[in-house]
Structures are given as C-alpha cells and as structure tokens.
Amino acid sequence: MGSLTTIQRLSEFAGQSVELQGWVYNTRSSGKIGFLMLRDGTGIVQSVISTDDVSGELFGTFETLTQESAVTVRGEVREDKRAPGGYELLVNGLDVHHVAQDYPIAPKEHGTAFLMDHRHLWLRSRRQHAIMLVRHEVIRACRDFLDNNDFVLVDTPIITPNAVEGTTTLFAIDYFGRSAYLTQSGQLYNEANAIALKKVYCFGPTFRAEKSKTRRHLTEFWMVEPEMAYCDLDGNIEWAEQLVAYIVSRVLETRMEQLDVLERDVSRLEVIGTPFPRVSYTEAVDMLQKAGIDFQWGGDFGGGDETILSENFEQPLIIHRFPAAIKAFYMKRDPDDERLALGVDILAPEGYGEIVGGGQREDDLDTLTTLIKQNDLPLEDYQWYLDLRRYGSVPHSGFGMGIERVVGWICGVPHLRETIPYPRTLTRLEP
RNA sequence: UCCGGCGUAGCUCAAUGGUAGAGCGGGUGGCUGUUAACCACUAGGUUGGGGGUUCGAGUCCCUCCGCCGGAGCCA
Known part of the structure; x- marks a missing residue:
C-alpha cells in the first residue's frame, strides 16, 4: 500500500502510490470515468476513477458519494496538465467513512448572511481555507519577529476590574457579585510588564462593545501589543514599521499559493518596505484641506478621511503627533507643543484603514495624576x-496592532468578518 | 442611536397591479478527461409577520421584525 500523506506534499510523491484521508469537495462523472475532487484540509486534488482501471464495485461506490462525505483514497500520483494544480491521483482504492446528507453549501454563489450562518462549514471552502492560512502566517510572523528581537511574551488579563477609558465601549460581566469588564487593551498591564522585563508583548483577544456596523469592526478581535521601556515615540514608530514590513514579507514568502486563490494583486504587497512615509497630524490636515475636504484642525479622522490620506501612498502611512484632546489620557504631551500628544497611527494602503495605534506614555507622576482627574x-x-511613575519611571512606548485588519489588508478581502474564524459583531453571536 | 438598501423554493435570483418561474443543490436516468462538467425527467412555495387600498397585491400604502453597510467610535 502507498504512503499516507497529505495533498500539500503530493508533488513529492509523483509516480508513487499514496493514501489520502479527506472529504469530497465535488464530483463529476461521464458514466465510465469519474472525477473526485478530494479536500484534506491541506489542499484539493483531482482524483480520477476510470472503469478501465478499477472494478465496477469501486465505481459504484464512487457514484454514491455526496459533497463533504468522508473518504480515504488510495492511488498513484501523476503529473497531468488537465488536472487543477498539475497533479492528480489515479484511484485504485476507496474507503467511505461517512456519507454526508444534503450539505448546505452548494458549489455556487451564496449570500454572506447564509454563509455566516454556516460559518462552521464555510471554513472548508477554498477561499476561507486560504484566508485562515494567511492569518496563521501573520500571527506566526508577529511572534517570530518579536521573539527574535528579545521581546518577552507576558500575558495580560482578559477580565479587568476597572475601565481604562470609560465604560461605554466595554462588555460588563458579573464577577461573583462584583462588576468587571472584558479587556479592550492590555496596555496598562503591558506598561508594568515592560518596566519588569524591558521589552514585552501581549497577544490576545480584545473586546469592544461599540455599536459599529461596518466592514471594519468586530466586537471581538485579536491584537498584538508590544511595549518597550526606555523607548520614545520615534523608537516606537521604528518597531511598528519593521513589524508590519516583516509580516508582509513573510506572507509573500510562504503564502503565495493562498494569495493566488484570493486573487490578490501581490504587486501591491511586494512594494512594501521600510521606511514608511511619516506625516504629522498637522501635515495630514493640510493634505485633506488641499484635497478639498472641509476638515478643521483638532478633529479626528473618519474612515473616509483615512482612505483619502492613504491613497497618496503605496506604503503604509505613519501619522504622528495628534491633538491631545482626541487621544487617550495616558499619552505623553509633545514637549515642543503642549497641544499635541506623542501618539502614532499607521494606516494600511488601499483604504484598509488603521492597523496600528500607539504612542509614548506619560511617565511623570504629577502630570498623569492631573490627567486622570481631568478625565473624571x-x-x-x-x-x-501610578506606582510605575513612583518607582523607576522612564520614557516608554508601545502600540497595538489589529490582527484582523492586517489579515484583511494582506488578503485583499473587503470585510473583516472573513478574517477571523468565528466573527462576533453587533448582530452576530452564532455559530 | 441616525441615514439608506434589502426580505419570493434548501441556496442565488426573475416575475407592467392580472395563472408564482429559472439556475444551482436533492432524486431518477444518460454520457470514457471532466474543470462550479454536460443532457433529459422529477420533487420542492403561508412571496418575513400583521393591517390597509383594490374586482384582483410578490408588486401600492402603514406598521412591526430581521438582515446588510454607512455615519458616530475605534484596531
């Protein structure tokens, strides 16, 4: 009998007999020759069942197969131009483990609401499979980049006792009779961890109870948040742009096949490299006004404004030094201009929006105390x-990067809900 | 919360106010290289719920529900 292997390794077995364990993606038949598209979680391969080569009994078994039935297939791997992917399997053995009844997702177009109701099955499709592999590579690249640069993974709590920036966008939970919240950022804990371990990051789910109903929002999403002691805003920006560039290069290196399935224009990714263009908030406001947008200094950029700004660049766009009034209380004021906070955002190209947000943190005890009071x-x-400012306070900085937005940008998918296995949105809690 | 759009077969969609249809999927049969194969036959409907106008409503009006994506807010 042939070696047990997977479809992604099939080209290593050309001319040899193999055994594959998988599911029926689709079947076609011309009466005497059958085509079984076999999916095994690593790829899809065309399996050919010809009555010239196999018994009538085996062909009869093939004819009972339905979409997503579970099968083990044995046969010889053959290079053939007529086969999608260039390789096919000449079948000489077929075991049926389970015959699926009326699989809901037909090989045709479906609406997103229907597909989302069947998300647990939709993940088997070629396109969703490709997105999940890119997502995995993005996450692996984050970890590798940070680990290889001496960052230490220090997890921060998901259940938190107090609101970082007010409670309106937090999910409240009952914690044995006390009120608690699901975290919207690990940042405050990250700051403590950075003073303890120099360079740290946390990587986990984040929750926002915002009533946003757009393609750019999820109520539960994953964020990687590095935080560095003895690091100012400029150092922070360099870490962020290097991380983003590394992720893109890693996906291009390892997931070209998936980007091809997604019909992504990879030329837009191949140009990505450091340094990214940097503009100050004030310069960005000028750019908007010159583009004819009625935008006043002091306001926050909307989704449309971000798209207009990022369209001027083929690289991700770094925007820094925002009005302090529109940024979080813990952001350090710009010593050169007290109206400004040392914050930074990075906008992805092609209108995919903000993928990174961060800044230098306020490290002075009195200033921070005043800011907390001013924000009620x-x-x-x-x-x-505040203890972090009482005992060994130093300049420190960090940022958060939204995994789903990065995956959405790299995959070129318009809606964030396809970038996470089981999306949670304002109206969707199942499956 | 506000603005806009949509709701017809399991799915994707048609149907001037006048007999509710097609394709895919399912079933049956045919076909020896198919590429979401193809061909023939077949089953499948409380047109989101309620109310109204009309001789007659999938279609027009009111209302409720659900979904979609945009604003606000954010990664």
Missing part, C-alpha cells in the same frame, strides 16, 4: 498604574 476617572483605581 477614579484615581483610586489607578494607584497601581
């Missing part, structure tokens, strides 16, 4: 956070 936040809840 409960000072007592922030005592541990």
Whole structure:
C-alpha cells in the first residue's frame, strides 16, 4: 500500500502510490470515468476513477458519494496538465467513512448572511481555507519577529476590574457579585510588564462593545501589543514599521499559493518596505484641506478621511503627533507643543484603514495624576498604574496592532468578518 | 442611536397591479478527461409577520421584525 500523506506534499510523491484521508469537495462523472475532487484540509486534488482501471464495485461506490462525505483514497500520483494544480491521483482504492446528507453549501454563489450562518462549514471552502492560512502566517510572523528581537511574551488579563477609558465601549460581566469588564487593551498591564522585563508583548483577544456596523469592526478581535521601556515615540514608530514590513514579507514568502486563490494583486504587497512615509497630524490636515475636504484642525479622522490620506501612498502611512484632546489620557504631551500628544497611527494602503495605534506614555507622576482627574476617572483605581511613575519611571512606548485588519489588508478581502474564524459583531453571536 | 438598501423554493435570483418561474443543490436516468462538467425527467412555495387600498397585491400604502453597510467610535 502507498504512503499516507497529505495533498500539500503530493508533488513529492509523483509516480508513487499514496493514501489520502479527506472529504469530497465535488464530483463529476461521464458514466465510465469519474472525477473526485478530494479536500484534506491541506489542499484539493483531482482524483480520477476510470472503469478501465478499477472494478465496477469501486465505481459504484464512487457514484454514491455526496459533497463533504468522508473518504480515504488510495492511488498513484501523476503529473497531468488537465488536472487543477498539475497533479492528480489515479484511484485504485476507496474507503467511505461517512456519507454526508444534503450539505448546505452548494458549489455556487451564496449570500454572506447564509454563509455566516454556516460559518462552521464555510471554513472548508477554498477561499476561507486560504484566508485562515494567511492569518496563521501573520500571527506566526508577529511572534517570530518579536521573539527574535528579545521581546518577552507576558500575558495580560482578559477580565479587568476597572475601565481604562470609560465604560461605554466595554462588555460588563458579573464577577461573583462584583462588576468587571472584558479587556479592550492590555496596555496598562503591558506598561508594568515592560518596566519588569524591558521589552514585552501581549497577544490576545480584545473586546469592544461599540455599536459599529461596518466592514471594519468586530466586537471581538485579536491584537498584538508590544511595549518597550526606555523607548520614545520615534523608537516606537521604528518597531511598528519593521513589524508590519516583516509580516508582509513573510506572507509573500510562504503564502503565495493562498494569495493566488484570493486573487490578490501581490504587486501591491511586494512594494512594501521600510521606511514608511511619516506625516504629522498637522501635515495630514493640510493634505485633506488641499484635497478639498472641509476638515478643521483638532478633529479626528473618519474612515473616509483615512482612505483619502492613504491613497497618496503605496506604503503604509505613519501619522504622528495628534491633538491631545482626541487621544487617550495616558499619552505623553509633545514637549515642543503642549497641544499635541506623542501618539502614532499607521494606516494600511488601499483604504484598509488603521492597523496600528500607539504612542509614548506619560511617565511623570504629577502630570498623569492631573490627567486622570481631568478625565473624571477614579484615581483610586489607578494607584497601581501610578506606582510605575513612583518607582523607576522612564520614557516608554508601545502600540497595538489589529490582527484582523492586517489579515484583511494582506488578503485583499473587503470585510473583516472573513478574517477571523468565528466573527462576533453587533448582530452576530452564532455559530 | 441616525441615514439608506434589502426580505419570493434548501441556496442565488426573475416575475407592467392580472395563472408564482429559472439556475444551482436533492432524486431518477444518460454520457470514457471532466474543470462550479454536460443532457433529459422529477420533487420542492403561508412571496418575513400583521393591517390597509383594490374586482384582483410578490408588486401600492402603514406598521412591526430581521438582515446588510454607512455615519458616530475605534484596531
């Protein structure tokens, strides 16, 4: 009998007998010759069943197969131009483990609502399979980049006692009779961890109870958040752009096949490299006004504004030094202009929006105490956070990068819900 | 929360206010190289719910529900 292998390794077995374990993606038949598109989770291969080569009994078995039935197939691997992918399997053995009844997703176009209701099955499709592989590579690239640069993974809690920036966008939970929230960022803990371990990152799910109903929003999404002690805004920006560039190069290196399935224009990714263009918030406002947009200094950019700004560049666009009033209280003021905060956003090209947000943190005890009071936040809840400014305070910076937005940009998919296995949105909790 | 769009067979969609249809999927049969194969036959409907106008409503009006994506907010 042939070696047990997977479809992704099939080209190594040309001319040899192999055994594949998988599911029926589709079948076609001309009466005396049958084509079984076999899916095994690693790829899809055309398997040919000809009555010239196999018994009538085996052909009869083939004819009972339905979409997504579970089968083990044995046969000889052959290079053939007529086969999608260039290789096919000449079948001489077929075991049926389970015959699927009325698989809901037909080989045709479906609406997104229907597909999302069947997300647990939709993931088997070629396109979703490709997106999940790119997502895996993006996550692996994040970890490799940070690990190889001496960052330490230090997990931050998902259940938190207090609101970082108010409670309106937080999911409240009952914690044995006390109120608690699902985290919207690991950042405050990250700051403590950075003072303890120099360069750290956390990587986990994040929750936002925003009533956003757009293609760019999920209520549960994954974020990687590096934080560095002894690091200013410029150092922070360099880490962020290097991380983004590394992720793109890794996906291009390892997932060309999947980008091809997604029909992604990879030339838009191949040009990505550091340094990324940098503009200040004030310069960005000028750019918008010159483009004829009625935008006043001091406002925050909307989705449309971001698209207009990023369309001027083929690289991700770094925007830095925002009005302090529109940024979080913990952001350090610009010593050269007190109206500004040392924050940074990175906008992905092609209108995919903000993929990175971060900045240098306020490290002065008195200033931070004042800011907490000015924002009407409960000072007592922030005592541990203020301790970081009492004991060995140093300049430190960090940023968060949204995994789904990066995956969406790299894959070229218009909607974030396809970039996470089981999306949670304002109206979707199942499956 | 506001604005706009949509809701017809399992799915994707048709149907001037006048007999509710097609393709895919399912079933049956045919076909020896198919590429979401093809051909023939076949089963499958409370047109999202309720109310109204009309001789007559899938179609027009009101209302409720659900979904979609845009604003706000954000990664």
